[in-house]
Amino acid sequence: MAGKKTLLLSFLMLLIPLANASAEVSPAANELFNIFGLPVTNSMVTGWVVSILLIIAIKLMVGRASLVPSKGQALVEALVTFVRDTTLPIVGKKAFRMSLPVILGLFFYILIQNWSGLLPGVGSLGTGHMVDGHFHITDPWIRPANADWNGTIALALVTMIAWLFIVLKSDGPVVLIKDLFGNKADKKEVGNFMWMALWPIFLIVGVIEVVSILIRPLTLSVRLFGNIYGGESLLHQTGFIFPFYFLELIVGFVQPLVFILLFSVYVGLICNHGDGEEHH
Template identity: 55%
Template sequence: MPALKKLVLSMSMLATGATAFAAEDGHEKAPSLQSFLGLPVTNSILYSVIITLAIIALVRWLVGTPKIVPTRGQAIVESAVDALRGLYEPIVGKKAMPMAFPVLITLFIFIVFHNWAGLIPGVGTIGWGHEVNGHFHVSTPLVRPHTSELNGTIALALVSFGAWFIIVMRYAGPGLLLFDLFGNKADKKELAPAMYWGLSGIFLIVGFIEVVSIFIRPVTLSMRLFGNVFGGENLLHAMHFLPPFYFLELLVGFVQGLVFTLLTAVYIGLICNHGDDHHDEEHGHGHAAHAKESAH
């Protein structure tokens, strides 16, 4: 299954995401448990590898050998994939969808399952530490969710940004990207020359603002995901792990994965989803004209 191979490769890349970033205030740097080939292996990377292997094993177990008449597990996976395809395709556009969809579905599965994996009892609360006022305080957890570490969410955001750049260059090209950012979208025939060139200056200024917004996307994506997951952990601890708050965090974990991938899809669609309907309309008119000529 080529699609499954892509999923395995993508999951492996995400699971070993960047570890060099950590906030100084309000967020503890990910502790290194051991080193592998000279690189630090943090507790979040260790747990990421475990959960990623579990996801791959679950998909393999559900699908098995794909059949024309799907089994129950295969039908579940196919239904989920079709639902996500139907959600992303109108945003991304048909042209870029074949390349964008594997990235989007991999990010969605990875984020959602790692968010949920943080709710397993013992995750983040078992490890090494010391006593504080008669209570044991865990300073170095054995495992922590990938998305609860700022370095993990930055890695995900960089993967999203890199995928956006590659897909835009592949299906839109630098010319369309520059025009979309700085070009005058007004119709020159409908405006006076002075107004048209005045709008060109405005579009140029707006383009520079848009460039700044593009480069801060990795920051906003990573901070949004990290903030919600980190806040959810603190909420659960404050509420003493009451069941209603577990359900709330399950919902938040799903929604955050959906928001992350929907924003990535929107960023791709803003550049690549231009002219699909117009192209289809022209294609349809061409077929109709050809049929008319054949009839004559």
């Protein structure tokens, strides 16, 4: 048993110096192979593997749910409770039941994918050549999924599709159109003339809002990709020293939190009308 532990530690220590093998990280993912002409990149494989491991890990931690939770179940419940309590006031009670699975899925997926880039060997194992006495990796075998812009764009598009489904299912298309283009003024307070005069302004505001909705996938994907790719480049430039490594641990947690908060705000802007208040 001791021999196996020694062998494992030796292998991990062998991987860590390889982090310095390439101080320059390419923003493009490396194609490993293709299936029916469709490229499969290293970041895609990493995303699949990490997702499968995440499902297995949660299943093993929770096991069969019980009233007296195990340590693994207690940890998962604590994280779920934290996410629920953080997003419920933003989303609103009406749409929260539909939103919670999406929010939890996004949070855990992005969190684990971000932290997967901090594992020894990720981004530092692959093929390359010698440059000035240092091995320069040109084709890494393993790459964090969120360090690939294609991956974050796909994630953002899925998020916005889920947003549209939840909004339409919860409030319907009429409420969505009214929230975007409707006259928000109270006719009794402003009078008929002013109420009619405000219609062109609210229509213009609605068009601007539609444009902002259309660019949300871009802003969501760029923010996540920029932070994770920038962190990956920083770690390779600095040789994975502890202060920056610890900083990336924090960034890896903050980014999924920001992502789900933005998603919650998007849903809440349409569906959260306050306790007991409904659109008619």
